[in-house]
Amino acid sequence: MATSSRKALASKLMAFDRKEKLVLAGENILIAVSGGPDSVCLAHHLSRLAPRRRLGLALVHFHHGLRGREADKDAQSVRKLAARLGLPFILRRLDVRRASSREGRSLEDAGRALRYRALAALAREGGFDKVATGHQQDDQAETVLLHLLRGTRAKGLAGIPVKRPLRGAGGVEVIRPLLAISRREILDYLDIHRLPRRSDMSNRCEKFTRNWLRLRVLPMLEKRNPRIRELLAALGVES
Numbered sequence: 001m002a003t004s005s006r007k008a009l010a011s012k013l014m015a016f017d018r019k020e021k022l023v024l025a026g027e028n029i030l031i032a033v034s035g036g037p038d039s040v041c042l043a044h045h046l047s048r049l050a051p052r053r054r055l056g057l058a059l060v061h062f063h064h065g066l067r068g069r070e071a072d073k074d075a076q077s078v079r080k081l082a083a084r085l086g087l088p089f090i091l092r093r094l095d096v097r098r099a100s101s102r103e104g105r106s107l108e109d110a111g112r113a114l115r116y117r118a119l120a121a122l123a124r125e126g127g128f129d130k131v132a133t134g135h136q137q138d139d140q141a142e143t144v145l146l147h148l149l150r151g152t153r154a155k156g157l158a159g160i161p162v163k164r165p166l167r168g169a170g171g172v173e174v175i176r177p178l179l180a181i182s183r184r185e186i187l188d189y190l191d192i193h194r195l196p197r198r199s200d201m202s203n204r205c206e207k208f209t210r211n212w213l214r215l216r217v218l219p220m221l222e223k224r225n226p227r228i229r230e231l232l233a234a235l236g237v238e239s
Contacts, residue, residue, distance in 0.1 A: 006192050009185060013045055016180035020162050023049060023177065027129040028056035030090075030122060032115070033081065035061065035074040035198035038134035040081060041186045042178055044195055046132060047085040060090040060122060062115050066097065066107065067202070074198050081196075092118050108208065120169040128172060135160050136178040136186055138214070141232035145213050159233070182229060 017023055023046070031046060033039040043059055050057055061078040063071055075091055082089035100110035119131050143159040163175045178186065190197055206212045221228045 005188055009181065009189050009192070012180055012185075013177065017049075017177060020175075022163060022175045023053060023055065023130075025053045026055070027053070028127060029058075029130045029132050029175075030119065030126065030128040031057060031059050031132045032119060032134070033059045033061055033078045034134075034200075035077040035081075036134075036200060037183070037186050037190055037197040038136050038139075038178060040134075040195050040197045041189050042132060042134040043081060043085060043087075044189075044193060045177065047087060057085075058088040058090060058126065058128075059085075060092065060119070062118065063091060063093045064096040064111055065093060067200070070200075074200075077196065077198050090122065092122070094118060116166070117168065119174075120166050120172070123166060123169040123172040130173050130175050131166055131169070132175050132177060134178055135176045136181055136183060137233045138183040138218075138229055140179060141218065141229040142210050142213050144232045144235055145217065146210060149209065149213075159235075179233070 023029070029046060031039070031043050033043050043057075046055065046057055049055060059078060059082045061075050063075050065071065067074075079089050079091070094111065094114045096107055096111040096114060099105070099114055100107045103110060103113075105113070122128070123131055140159045147159075160176060160179065162179055163173050166172045166174045181189075189195075202208075203211060204215070206215060218229060225231070
C-alpha cells in the first residue's frame, strides 16, 4: 500500500513539474520552509530531484518573533531537516509586530510582505534562480473562496499562480511545485517518508478568515460535494 502511494504521489508531482516546467536542470533554488507539513514535503521532494537535475538547493526559515519558544522549536526543526537532507540552512529573523504597527497591516499581511522582501534579497545575494514555496491545492481552494467573500468579478477569482516573477529579485521566479496535490496527500507523503512536521496552533484560530474557511466552510461544502476543494482549485488556476 505504502509503495503504491509513494509511486502515485511521485508520479503526480513529476507530471505537474513537467507540465509547468518548474524545475530545470542546473538551477539553484531557495526553498522557504516553515517546518509545517507543506514546506517539509516541498523540501524533501526537491531534494529527491536534486541529484538527477543537478540542482543547488538551500533551505531558509523565517523566525517572526511572535510565538516564543514554539517559534524557536520551529527553527530548530527546520535546521534538523536541512541536516538530514544534506542542504545548507539559512535563518532570518523578521520583526513582524513592528512592521505591522508601522505599516498599519495585520500581523498576517505584514509577515507575508516581510517574507517576500527577505526572499527577494536572499535570492539576489545568493545567486538563486528560483524561490520555491509550499502552497498546495487546498490553499488554492481557500484563496478562491477568499476572493469570493471579498467580492470580485470572474477574472478576480484567479488564485495562487503556479509561478510568477519575484518582485525586487531581478528576474527570479517564485514556483509552487505542490499545487497539484492536496493537504491530505501531503500528510500521506510525510507518513510514507517518516518526515517530522511542526504544527502552528494559530492555524486553529478562526478569527482569521482563511482559518474559518478551512475549518468550517470547506468541510460543510465537502458534505455536498466531496470534490469541492479540487474544483475550486481548478477554478483558481483557470480564471
